Amino acid sequence: MRIITFATLGILCLTWISGASDLQDRCDKLSQGQLQSVIEFLAADVLEGRAPGTRGGELAEIYMHSLFKQLGLKSRFQPFTLHGFQLSALNVSAWGRELLFLEDTVGSYTRAENQFSIEGDVVFAGFGIRTSLWEWDDYKKTDLRGKILLVRVNDPGLFIPQIFDGSTLTYFGRWIYKIEEAAKTGAAAILLIHTTPTAGYDWQVVKNSWSGEELYLPASLENDLKFRGWIREPSLKSLLAENKIDLEKLYRKSLSRKFRPMDLGFKIRISGRNSSRQLRTRNVIAEIPGSSGKSIVLSAHIDHLGRDDQLEGDQIFNGAIDNGSAVAAMALIARIFADAGKELHYGLTFLACQAEEAGLLGSKYFVANSKREEIAANINFESTPVWEKSLDAFAAGGRYSTLEEAVRLVAAAQGLGYSRFSLTDQGLFYRSDQFPFAQAGIPAIWLSAGEKFASGRNHIAEFFKGGTYHTVKDEYNPAWELESLRQTVKLAVGLIEHLNRTRELPRWKARLTFPVQNPEGKSVKTINK
Ligand SMILES: [Zn+2]
Structure with a gap:
């Protein structure tokens, strides 16, 4: 013993x-x-499948609340509102040519109207990136109010390994960033150009994830960007070819820091049928x-x-x-x-x-x-x-x-x-x-x-x-x-x-590949190793 x-x-x-x-x-x-x-x-x-706002989603919330309580922890719900939008028809057209919903284009119209129609000048905005981290600005303070932006996904590092983070995707290459940044320009719509190598997945994935209801936090809708969507590259190419615009030429220009938004000299009309709703959902939080x-x-x-x-x-x-x-x-x-x-x-x-x-x-x-x-x-x-x-x-x-x-x-x-x-x-x-x-x-x-x-x-x-x-x-x-x-x-x-x-307090140490706000709300630039 x-x-x-x-x-x-x-x-x-x-x-x-x-x-x-x-x-x-x-x-x-x-x-x-x-x-x-x-x-x-x-x-x-x-x-x-526990989707937010559904019975299964709510059951998952109640389960977590109950589980935390069972462990003797204080648990609380944190409710929040989401706006949901779902298209039942979408028509993107130019020069009398119409692109097909789901086959050529998908998207989300983020206003309450059931019928909508937007027409605007088409502007190619390169990668749609604006960051001091790599001294890159595709927008150059251009007035883009009311425009329809065509934007490439991924970042220039995929094509020029010496810039950005090479083939490692930075946040500036994500489609979600492109939409956030486009929303700051006053543009009316964004069409992200889909290719499998730049997106990292094929059109089927885009089609699947954009064919149902899209959910948003209300704060992300407080801007003029009414339509956020995707267009398939071959469909866009055929549309541009009608007016002898060579997409490859535009792509080459977008690989330079000197790039400026390019008005392509034609209008696109985006119209469709939309349904919208608000829903409440909840985080569950427990503390020690x-x-x-x-x-x-x-x-x-x-x-x-x-x-x-x-x-x-x-x-x-x-x-x-x-x-x-x-x-x-x-x-x-x-x-x-x-x-x-x-x-x-x-x-x-x-x-x-x-x-x-x-x-x-x-x-x-x-x-x-x-x-x-x-x-x-x-x-x-x-x-x-x-x-x-x-x-x-x-x-x-x-x-x-x-x-x-x-x-x-x-x-x-x-x-x-x-x-x-x-x-x-x-x-x-x-x-x-x-x-x-x-x-x-x-x-x-x-x-x-x-x-x-x-x-x-x-x-x-x-x-x-x-x-x-x-x-x-x-x-x-x-x-x-x-x-x-x-x-x-x-x-x-x-x-x-x-x-x-x-008692170590974790801190940043390396060059960041995404924009960060420090506690004072100022953006943090490069922090060297
Ligand atoms: Zn996950």
């Missing part, structure tokens, strides 16, 4: 030094049932306070794509991995800290956010209504791996801040390597809930067990690129090992302990 006691003491001393802990041991002891339960419920058919007055926000979105009645066979987008497993990771971390009841320097805020799939709307709303200086960092979970053990970890977005070094240390202490996420060309850092935190100047990462799985397979890349991501095939599987989910939980627990022990 005595020997065991000494041994236990020895282990205790060692854990204080090395950072291994009782909390991390709890991760090793999580049962298969505990790892499964949240995913199993959220991915059930009865939740019908800390002594410093600052907290680390752990986030995971509870919504997914809902259901599609047009589909034959399975119509439900269950979103088991996107994002059931990530919510499971967050909930298990909440359980571990709630059970342990330890004093914390940095408190923990658990944000189960809504409407991520509609454009990170729940996390945007949360950040806009939080005090920036009270948030030390954001650790987001997205499509958390559910498979075998991984040999490493990644922190998407970690390279911008001191969080990467912290994750590297924690991973090493847990016997894991560290590698950067391989899918950087997809801009995934900008596409989940860590990003609104980063935009507000809060160091943020998407934390996950990594892509080097024990068997040599890359399950994560297979999920994103192999036809499961955002399809009805993203379903719960009781045979999943869930070891990489457990590892993700343990990494986060280790990282939270590390930040609490060192």
